[in-house]
Amino acid sequence: MSALSFHAGPRALARIRAHGLRAADVAVIPAAAGGPKGLIFQALDQYVFGDWLPASPRERTLIGSSIGAWRMAAACQRDPVRAFERLGSLYAGQRYTSTKPSPRQINEVVQGLLHEFVSGHEDDILAHPQHRLHLLAVRGKGALAAPTHRRAEMRGFAAAALTNVASRARLGGLLERVVLADRRGHAGWLQESFDGFATHFATLSRANLASSLLASGTLPLIMQPVTGIDGAPPGHYWDGGIIDYHLALPYARLEREEPDTIVFYPHFNEHIVPGWLDKAMPWRRCARGPNRGWLDNVLIVAPTPAFLKTLPRAKLPDRSDFKHYGLDHDARIQAWSQAMREGQRLRDELAAFVERPDLSRLRAI
Numbered sequence: 001m002s003a004l005s006f007h008a009g010p011r012a013l014a015r016i017r018a019h020g021l022r023a024a025d026v027a028v029i030p031a032a033a034g035g036p037k038g039l040i041f042q043a044l045d046q047y048v049f050g051d052w053l054p055a056s057p058r059e060r061t062l063i064g065s066s067i068g069a070w071r072m073a074a075a076c077q078r079d080p081v082r083a084f085e086r087l088g089s090l091y092a093g094q095r096y097t098s099t100k101p102s103p104r105q106i107n108e109v110v111q112g113l114l115h116e117f118v119s120g121h122e123d124d125i126l127a128h129p130q131h132r133l134h135l136l137a138v139r140g141k142g143a144l145a146a147p148t149h150r151r152a153e154m155r156g157f158a159a160a161a162l163t164n165v166a167s168r169a170r171l172g173g174l175l176e177r178v179v180l181a182d183r184r185g186h187a188g189w190l191q192e193s194f195d196g197f198a199t200h201f202a203t204l205s206r207a208n209l210a211s212s213l214l215a216s217g218t219l220p221l222i223m224q225p226v227t228g229i230d231g232a233p234p235g236h237y238w239d240g241g242i243i244d245y246h247l248a249l250p251y252a253r254l255e256r257e258e259p260d261t262i263v264f265y266p267h268f269n270e271h272i273v274p275g276w277l278d279k280a281m282p283w284r285r286c287a288r289g290p291n292r293g294w295l296d297n298v299l300i301v302a303p304t305p306a307f308l309k310t311l312p313r314a315k316l317p318d319r320s321d322f323k324h325y326g327l328d329h330d331a332r333i334q335a336w337s338q339a340m341r342e343g344q345r346l347r348d349e350l351a352a353f354v355e356r357p358d359l360s361r362l363r364a365i
Helices: 010-019 035-055 067-075 080-092 103-118 122-126 150-166 169-173 209-216 251-257 320-325 329-342 344-355
Strands: 004-008 026-031 060-065 131-140 175-181 199-203 237-239 262-266 298-303 362-364
Touching: 004 010, 004 344, 010 262, 010 298, 010 362, 026 035, 026 067, 026 251, 035 067, 035 080, 035 262, 035 329, 035 344, 060 067, 067 080, 067 103, 067 131, 067 209, 080 103, 080 329, 103 209, 122 209, 131 209, 150 169, 169 175, 175 209, 209 237, 298 344, 320 329, 329 344
Parallel strands: 004 362, 026 060, 026 262, 060 131, 175 199, 262 298
Antiparallel strands: 004 298, 131 175, 131 237
16 A cells, blocks of 8 residues: 555656655745645654755745644754654644633634744744745735724625635735745745735744744634734734745746756645635646646655555544544643654655656646
């Protein structure tokens, strides 16, 4: 049974067939939103950022939203292997005193998690020799510009959901993308307009790193919106995954700046869903729509359905586990820890493919 599948766009496919999967060719690493799902890549991330990529140093853009942003912040720490271990332990170790904690209580737990994760590592993250960190968050507009109470926020996101059903582009009237990025990063391929959302860029700093990571993972209605991010446009901020759930971005533009490179994308499955609100709309998947060419230089590595069946509850860890296990935090933590251990098989299969590529395993996106 294979634990890992490989899906490549035509340019990435040609590159790997000609040269194998080489760290030197990797210019961009995206990381999707998905909450606890990101835990499955702990061992794979440790190999990629602790062993494989450091052997071929070069400037790379790391871009993520929500848990993906947190993973990429771990990748930028001086000891990424230890950082991913710490992130997994802290994330899995969340504990609440109620099965329905208030937004304030969740914010307090998550802020404590991020403080322990980031504190003392800010300079490592912001000044990594090769990595250029980019975090994605959304900023409210219109009815979501500054909701004064929870019901106003509920009405705003209900309007967003209805608007998105009609048109993803129209959602740009209520939400816009904010990229909080390493001051040394260029990513010109990302700076030109490419969809219906206004995109703002702000510089990451010691003063805003923790709040930017919090904003990127702030779930609407479940957590309190983040405000007052130093150096960023004023407003209310939420989870970057609302717009950029699986980071359906114009990666093919990278060819103009860095030809003959690939985007290496460890992902939860082979599908790229643009926004969180698009999950139930398979026709909006990036590979099926008019933006299919965006993925020409992308390699997606993803857990196979057979692998998922071996995990606790036969699925990736996800937010439904909070409800399933209730206040039995030890049982949930045990299940998530087991999933992270099982994820070592993903690491081992990737390392084997890097060492000796089995081209028969490559599938077209």
